[in-house]
Amino acid sequence: MKLLSWNIRGLGKPEKKGRIKRLLKDKHVDIVFFQETKQAVDSENVARKLWGCRNMDFMSVDPVGSAGGLLCIWDPSVFQLSGCCCNRRYILLSGSLYNSFDCVLINIYAPNNPSARTSFWAGIVKLKDHFPAPWCMGGDFNEIRHIGERIGCSRRDMGMKHFNEFIEKCELHDLPLHGRKYTWCNAQEAEKWSRIDRVLLSPEWLISFRLKLWGLPRLVSDHCPLLLMEDERDWGPKPFKFLNAWTLHPSFSKFFVNIWSSTTVTGWAGFRIVQKLKQLKTELKKWNVEVFGHVTSKLKALEAELHTLDILAEDGLLDDSGRSRRRVVRGEMWHLLRMVEWIWHQKSRLNWTLNGDKNTRFFHVFANTRHSRNMISSIVVNDVSYEDPSRVQLEVYQHFKKLFAEDWVKRPSLTCFIFSLSKFISQT
Incomplete structure (x- = not known):
């Protein structure tokens, strides 16, 4: 799936439409958000001049005079629409990706006025109750998150504070931008830079997809296009990592000592320890699959068994052996829960005691985010x-x-x- 968001600052010139069409074709874009079209897109023929001959659906919001205007175009085989709503500042599309991932897509063009922008954030937050599926919100937010996202422009601490509060209330994640640092530049002097365009995602997107956000070259607008896409490149085998959760397994200590003591290597001291570590790595990989196993699948099986035993207990059909088994299953379940959360806690590299959050989904998102930010793409x-x-x-x-x-x-x-x-x- 590829989604492109772009404040194009008007669709008027034929040359501009042709350049936009070539970009969408070259990048194989499936969904596109346009802001500031500055003209009405009231027919399929107008949208077709941008999209080309591929299958398409579209939805637009007309500008007020020569200001504003929004346009969404998508491939119906990729995104299946089930509901929508809009006003002059946003288009919201509710549906599913590939008939399997329920989601909400929102094309945003926030007001320039700080007070109007604050009211706009409050209105968007209210939509969350009516459209609870995972959000993907892209567009021109006309605001930065911290002072490092702006050069040569006026500073508005209160606006940044309200914007960050809005992101937190919506439980959205701001994807790191690859390829460039800023998304807008004043076209004449090129002395003012800001990152006011972005894509915000609910955690479910990060769990289900390996997404990267790229800033493409500025072409026919003072805003650069943003391309959200899955990273499907093969970077080769993953490096070996020791998981602290392994130490929670009752047989780990004995296994570790046996492998280390049974590996015999001759040579100088540095060579011996390197070879013993290599052998230990190989055996740990096997042990992880054969003994430690797939913790998540084991956890689901225990939860299902515990639920069945609880139903029998409610009906008074659980005997002494069943009650004993229920205690064992409950203990094993909590033990595995601790393993799972420790695994994601280590991958996220957060301080457990300082953070105090034992939500595995929270750590899962942070782990994926850290991987995305640190990866050399x-x-x-x-x-x-x-x-x-x-x-x-x-x-x-x-x-x-x-x-x-x-x-x-x-x-x-x-x-x-x-x-x-x-x-x-x-x-x-």
């Missing part, structure tokens, strides 16, 4: 950008190979100098 070498994983890996390898290599073909020799020095000392 592209690399620039000699002003050339590379995104292919194999090329990125090659350039990183070449960089460090050169960094640790010696430029000298032949090291200088101090033999003659040492011989002359020793001869001088002996004579004196």
Whole structure:
């Protein structure tokens, strides 16, 4: 799935429409949000000039005079619409992706006036009760989240505070932007920069999809297009990581000692410990699958069994052995719950005692967010950008190979100098 959001600052010129159409085609966009169309899109023919000959549905909001205007176009085989609502500042589409993931898509163009913007946030929050499915909100929010997202522009602390409160109330996550730092620039002087365009997602999106947000080059607008897409590139095998939750398993300590003591390696000390660690890693991978197993699936099975035993207890059909089994199942369930939450807590790298939140979904989202923020998705070498994983890996390898290599073909020799020095000392 690919979603593009763009404040295009008017659709008027044919050249502009042609450039937009080529971009949507080249990037294989499935859903597009346009802000500030500045003209009415009242027929399929007008939308078709932007979308091309592919299957499409669309919904638009007319501008007020020559200001504003919103347009959403989507491929009906990707997004199936079931409900909608709109006003001059947003278009809300409720439906499902690929007939499997229920969601809400919202195209936003927030007011420029700070007080009007605050009222606008309050109105959007109320929509959450009527449309509870996971939200994907993209567009021009006309506000930044912190002062680092703006250069050369006036500072509005209260506006930032209200915007951050709005995001928190809606329980949305602000995707990190790849490819560039700012999304808007004043076209004349190029001295004012802001990140006022963004895409906000509910946690369910981050759990179900591996999404990246890219800032594309500014072309025919002073805003850059934002492309939300799944990262399906193959980066090779994942590095081995030790999970603290393994230590909760009753057989782990004995298994660890047996593997370490039974691995015999000859050689110098550094070589021996490296080889023993390699063997331990291999055995831990096997143990994780065969013994530790799939904790989540085991947890679901225990929860289902506990529910069945509770139903029998409610009907008075649970004997002594059943009550004993229920105590065992409940204990095992809580033990596995602790394992699951510890796993995601470690992956998210949050301080458990400081945070105090034992919600696995919370840690799952933070783990995915941290992975998305820290991942090297592209690399620039000699002003050339590379995104292919194999090329990125090659350039990183070449960089460090050169960094640790010696430029000298032949090291200088101090033999003659040492011989002359020793001869001088002996004579004196």
